Amino acid sequence: MAMDTRFPDAVVQVADTRIVFVVMDGVGGLPHADTGRTELESARTPHLDELARAAAIGLHRPVAVGITPGSGPAHLALFGYDPREWLIGRGVLSALGVGFPLRPGDLAARLNLATVDEAGNVTDRRAGRPSDEEGRRVVALLADSVATPEGLELHWRAEKEHRAVMILRGEGLSDALDDTDPQETGVPPHPVRALVPEAEPTARAVQEVLDRAREVLRQERPANALLARGFACFERYPSMRERFGISCLATARYPMYQGVGRLLGMDVAETPASDADAVRTVAARYEDADFHFLHFKYPDSRGEDGDFDAKVAAIETIDALVPELVALEPDVLVVTGDHSTPSRMRVHSWHPVPLLIASPFCRGGNTGGFGERDCLGGELGILAAADILPLALAHADRLEKYGA
């Protein structure tokens, strides 16, 4: 089984081994001004620290030096799909995340419910962060009331809070469209702009939908406008089983990450009710897959809130669950994040992300714990995120020797 342009001749081999791959979303951080320690370094993580002392540790770069990744590309990279080769739009990831049955050629866009003032300028890009229920109500209104452009199908799905997805289905749709989200307040949403001449008809259709939506939402408050971004046409990806010969199960509480798993051919576990429930799911379904993707969202959420202490607490909550994963005795246990989300910045960042690969085949020798500075001295150095999966496969005896 060929492994892609990354290793033209390397082949995966069958082995009776299991990999548990834990993503602590946004785990990487920056030092607290008072203590000089990052969120991960500040957290009491005795179990991760113990793992790290015997494991291979290092840092990974999600996409490239200095590049801040979105969640989609960052996860693709973790699963061995270099996002510079395997481009995928956020719209497609979101549509998959809400379980929409995309077909090749479908055009998906991610939507924010937003607030605009009487002049049409954006005053809140997230419409005051409505509850999930309120978000669903508004999206249902759009689904009921917005007329579909001629010759197309139009679908709406609520995602979470202010987030929604729009899908257009029809012949010849193009995703060469610029975002309408201006990424700032005080200005109006951008018009839908075609990035190539061939995308003009699609741009007109999408503009028509957004204009009608604006009419439908005129009396609503605070969600009286839509911002669209991440236009993307769906094309089928080769699955992780096809590329790496592993059956995979995704266990994640948020639709977005279930969607990433689905895109790569993973089975998706029933949505867990809590982080602890997610770990129980992995344990209960341990024999069902060679590769378990387990996603924890809160380090990222609390980082985006700018709440250093809450991010520390989110990390500590995950650490307390680590023994249950270790008890499964996976051949390889990977713990990392998809990207950094420093509380001080309140957004994703480009900073390399701590990484731990626990297996019997590590040099180890780290005398500290699991933190950004410990990882910097680790045997893995700073590597590309897309190299992690091959490395995990190697530790799981799932890669043949290259050449004789």
Place this chain on the structure above:
Amino acid sequence: MAMDTRFPDAVVQVADTRIVFVVMDGVGGLPHADTGRTELESARTPHLDELARAAAIGLHRPVAVGITPGSGPAHLALFGYDPREWLIGRGVLSALGVGFPLRPGDLAARLNLATVDEAGNVTDRRAGRPSDEEGRRVVALLADSVATPEGLELHWRAEKEHRAVMILRGEGLSDALDDTDPQETGVPPHPVRALVPEAEPTARAVQEVLDRAREVLRQERPANALLARGFACFERYPSMRERFGISCLATARYPMYQGVGRLLGMDVAETPASDADAVRTVAARYEDADFHFLHFKYPDSRGEDGDFDAKVAAIETIDALVPELVALEPDVLVVTGDHSTPSRMRVHSWHPVPLLIASPFCRGGNTGGFGERDCLGGELGILAAADILPLALAHADRLEKYGA
């Protein structure tokens, strides 16, 4: 002189400098369970340690993160031929290794003398590891008795112990053939399978040879079958002199490594009788080449034996020879391995390999010795094996400034 796609515009320049490039085969390892120290870290290596304290040290990745290399690709990488660009089959390397005068288009395959039971299932992939003499006897029997397929030439060469090489010469041969070595016991050898339709005639010819060989060996014990792998047609490679402007001499005790040298246009010294003799050869012929490749096999052999202490001893034997190399006062002395062979794993592995480049132009500053963990903190970081040769050339003042 162009240096390949790796450095599209870098040019080599003439200099009156010499590089001694020492390969301790399979030197990288994993920690001993009792001591936490690897084979290299456990070995008493005062001379390498002294070198390492003033040298530039680091680790190299033979092919790519997580990829375990065979000896051929690993050596190509060390000599600046990235094995992902410069693919070469083991058969060609083995044929060159036994000194067979390959011509472009020749098809070479590596053979194992093996044992099969009455049902035709492999019981020993190495026929009980016969002596070199016994191996030569069986191969001579094949050369005398196996009829040559019509329109082709057929050549047999013993390599070492159970290893041999088969060369077919003729028009239109293809190397798009799968191995017949099943890589496990209890199953029969695979039939010769063409990987593309154009290779069908070659597959039939090779199958004919193997079937006839089976008949010839029917009464032999334990070597009553052949397993073939690494089918490869020979094509001439640009030499190291062509690419890097250096005359090269290979000093190695095993044919395989002489073959790698020959493939890249190196002169090959008379086969040394011992490691000490190999060093004497380099000293005696020091003026004959700009670049001396000196190969030591035993760290790898003892690692593959799973004998930690014997691997330590093999490393110490080499260390004792280092002063004789230092006494030559090479402008650059490189010491590294082609890959790791942890005793605990008994096979090649993907782990980065310790590297030392001694020259007056190093930052140095290492206060430890020459070991995996010391190298991790070294000035070279973790680099690709194919970057070592350019780095050695740079230290030897053999690379022009890139751009004005």
